[in-house]
Amino acid sequence: MRTPLWPPVNSALGFVAPALLLIALFFVLPVAAGLVLSFTDFDIYALGDLDRLRWIGFDNYRRLWNDPLVDRALGNTLYFTLVGGPLSVLCSLGAALLLTRPGLPGVAVWRTALFLPVVTSLVAVAMVWRYLYHPLYGALNHLMAWAGFEPIDWLGDARTAMPAILILAVWKNFGFNMVIFIAGLQGIPARLYEAAALDGAGRWAQFRHVTLPMLAPTIAFVAIVTLIGHLQVFAEPYVMTQGGPADATLTVALLMYREGFRWWNLGYASALALMLFALILIGTGLQAWLRRRGARA
Amino acid sequence: MSGTLARWAMTFGVAMLAGLTLFPLAWMLSVSLMSPLEAADLPPHLLPRTPTLMHYQTLWQRLDLPRYLANSLLLAAATTVLSLLFNTLGGYAFAKLRFAGRERLFRLLLATMVIPAQVGMLPLFLMLKQFGLVNTYAGVILPGMASVFGIFMIRQYARSIPDSLLDAARIDGAGEWRIFRSVVLPLCRPILVTLALFSFLGSWNDFLWPLILLSDGDRYTLPVALANLLGEHAQDTELMMAGAVVTTLPAVLVFLLLQRHYLAGLATGALKE
Numbered sequence: 044m045r046t047p048l049w050p051p052v053n054s055a056l057g058f059v060a061p062a063l064l065l066i067a068l069f070f071v072l073p074v075a076a077g078l079v080l081s082f083t084d085f086d087i088y089a090l091g092d093l094d095r096l097r098w099i100g101f102d103n104y105r106r107l108w109n110d111p112l113v114d115r116a117l118g119n120t121l122y123f124t125l126v127g128g129p130l131s132v133l134c135s136l137g138a139a140l141l142l143t144r145p146g147l148p149g150v151a152v153w154r155t156a157l158f159l160p161v162v163t164s165l166v167a168v169a170m171v172w173r174y175l176y177h178p179l180y181g182a183l184n185h186l187m188a189w190a191g192f193e194p195i196d197w198l199g200d201a202r203t204a205m206p207a208i209l210i211l212a213v214w215k216n217f218g219f220n221m222v223i224f225i226a227g228l229q230g231i232p233a234r235l236y237e238a239a240a241l242d243g244a245g246r247w248a249q250f251r252h253v254t255l256p257m258l259a260p261t262i263a264f265v266a267i268v269t270l271i272g273h274l275q276v277f278a279e280p281y282v283m284t285q286g287g288p289a290d291a292t293l294t295v296a297l298l299m300y301r302e303g304f305r306w307w308n309l310g311y312a313s314a315l316a317l318m319l320f321a322l323i324l325i326g327t328g329l330q331a332w333l334r335r336r337g338a339r340a
Numbered sequence: 341m342s343g344t345l346a347r348w349a350m351t352f353g354v355a356m357l358a359g360l361t362l363f364p365l366a367w368m369l370s371v372s373l374m375s376p377l378e379a380a381d382l383p384p385h386l387l388p389r390t391p392t393l394m395h396y397q398t399l400w401q402r403l404d405l406p407r408y409l410a411n412s413l414l415l416a417a418a419t420t421v422l423s424l425l426f427n428t429l430g431g432y433a434f435a436k437l438r439f440a441g442r443e444r445l446f447r448l449l450l451a452t453m454v455i456p457a458q459v460g461m462l463p464l465f466l467m468l469k470q471f472g473l474v475n476t477y478a479g480v481i482l483p484g485m486a487s488v489f490g491i492f493m494i495r496q497y498a499r500s501i502p503d504s505l506l507d508a509a510r511i512d513g514a515g516e517w518r519i520f521r522s523v524v525l526p527l528c529r530p531i532l533v534t535l536a537l538f539s540f541l542g543s544w545n546d547f548l549w550p551l552i553l554l555s556d557g558d559r560y561t562l563p564v565a566l567a568n569l570l571g572e573h574a575q576d577t578e579l580m581m582a583g584a585v586v587t588t589l590p591a592v593l594v595f596l597l598l599q600r601h602y603l604a605g606l607a608t609g610a611l612k613e
């Protein structure tokens with residue numbers, strides 16, 4: 044192998060500089076400023092007159108710690124992540140396993156059909172789901188009545204609103220992870236299954252001892268991406284319920300949007316955004332730790 | 341014999357799953373063609389009694405739909421072209437050109453992917469307000485012009501270009517920009533299509549940022565306009581469905597036309613680490 048002829052360094056800078064500059068200016072700098080903002084009382088008055096801005100140390104974080112609304116939002120976000128995330132991944136894996144079974148005709152068509160909700164606008168499909176969940180005219184309650192159940196006000200009842208949103212999210216997103224799982228499953232060499240079958244492994248044993256270990260890196264990737272996405276849940280409750288009823292679907296990102304862009308409490312909202320970041324760090328850290336432990340075991 | 345039966349059962353199961361998945365979308369289309377109040381009929385019926393396009397007409401003539409459609413198209417197209425340009429330049433450099441700290445910088449960029457956009461959103465809004473870019477198309481586009489994800493995708497792909505090919509062009513006296521245009525870009529075509537599709541659909545369906553930045557109804561994108569419409573017309577189910585169809589259909593059509601590139605790119609992006 045010979046070493047390539049390297050182009051002059053300054054031409055390389057011409058290639059990377061624009062993208063790096065854009066990312067620095069519109070992402071890194073605002074993120075750093077967000078950290079700073081979270082230690083100030085930046086509100087609607089400071090928005091008009093910067094002289095009113097005060098440095099208040101950890102006051103926003105103290106307030107956040109004692110705010111019952113934050114507890115509520117945090118609980119709902121964790122529920123959406125810890126119940127909805129695994130549910131979504133399981134659906135994706137199940138669909139992928141079904142679609143990679145040998146002998147299934149028309150795989151490409153099924154895959155496209157199951158993937159379609161992913162490319163739709165959440166706001167648009169939320170309209171249909173609001174209608175499906177309608178207490179009087181909704182298809183879901185009609186189906187329930189047919190099966191002999193009482194009608195449920197899915198989005199209007201604090202007990203069912205979050206599960207209802209969660210189902211919408213699973214429907215909308217499972218195709219994304221499914222496609223990744225399909226690629227992962229297709230990458231497992233057939234001879235591993237043949238060898239396992241020769242050793243007398245049944246279908247479940249094959250899944251347990253061939254599929255799962257071979258799919259582990261894919262599962263880890265999917266889990267991280269799903270976790271990060273679920274913790275940031277915003278549009279679903281914003282369009283479906285506005286966080287109601289009685290804050291039953293209020294999430295951290297929705298609370299941050301309200302505090303920041305409705306009430307213009309930008310300092311406090313920044314602290315909320317950083318809490319979201321902390322959640323993501325804890326979640327991804329925990330997953331990395333679990334994976335390392337799993338690899339050692 | 342049992343093999344055939346199992347195959348039929350499997351196909352039936354998959355077809356049921358696909359039917360269940362597509363049902364909300366099909367129903368959206370069906371209800372959008374119903375007469376006013378027909379969606380409130382009991383029991384609900386699956387197909388409109390006499391299909392009508394009146395809700396589309398209302399959207400088109402009274403509710404400024406062409407305007408939102410044009411806004412969405414313009415913003416998605418501009419974001420796609422610009423982000424493709426900057427990400428390709430950057431991704432190629434990270435894959436094939438030499439500069440100090442290249443690998444460290446790239447790892448740093450990847451690490452920023454765990455930072456949620458919300459952290460920078462409030463200061464970004466204030467910054468754009470300073471520059472007078474709130475409520476402008478430019479303000480919506482600017483933050484999406486370069487992305488770590490896009491750079492990553494291009495870099496992964498461009499690494500497979502043989503150095504000998506680039507060197508041959510250099511020996512022939514081609515400059516770096518010339519090589520980029522005539523050698524690298526044509527070779528990267530598949531990933532460029534994929535990335536274009538990703539950013540077009542991402543921008544088309546984006547909700548939070550345009551919602552924050554655009555205050556003037558005239559500049560709303562389709563999702564923002566639709567969410568706004570819900571405030572006044574929540575009871576007009578048929579009308580809302582027509583709006584949902586118009587918002588969904590362009591993205592679905594673009595996807596169906598180019599799905600091969602989209603799905604292949606998704607799988608490589610995830611597994612080619």
